[in-house]
Amino acid sequence: MATSTYTVTGMTCGHCVGSVRKEIGKIDGVTSVDVDLASGLVKVESAAPIADADVLAAVDEAGYEVAS
Numbered sequence: 001m002a003t004s005t006y007t008v009t010g011m012t013c014g015h016c017v018g019s020v021r022k023e024i025g026k027i028d029g030v031t032s033v034d035v036d037l038a039s040g041l042v043k044v045e046s047a048a049p050i051a052d053a054d055v056l057a058a059v060d061e062a063g064y065e066v067a068s
Helices: 014-025 052-062
Strands: 002-009 030-035 041-046
Touching: 002 052, 014 030, 014 041, 014 052
Parallel strands: none
Antiparallel strands: 002 041, 030 041
């Protein structure tokens, strides 16, 4: 099992959290997505390591950005 943590900016409500969780959850191999609205932290668990680019693309698709 692999775990990665990202900081996502621009989320302001529960709908935002749901959108980010849904898009990241579509990535092959992702088993869990935990989003903390207050801090912007997104914890992604997967069966095997996933590419950061895939997560960044999913967050972008949801309409948000990963902080650098």
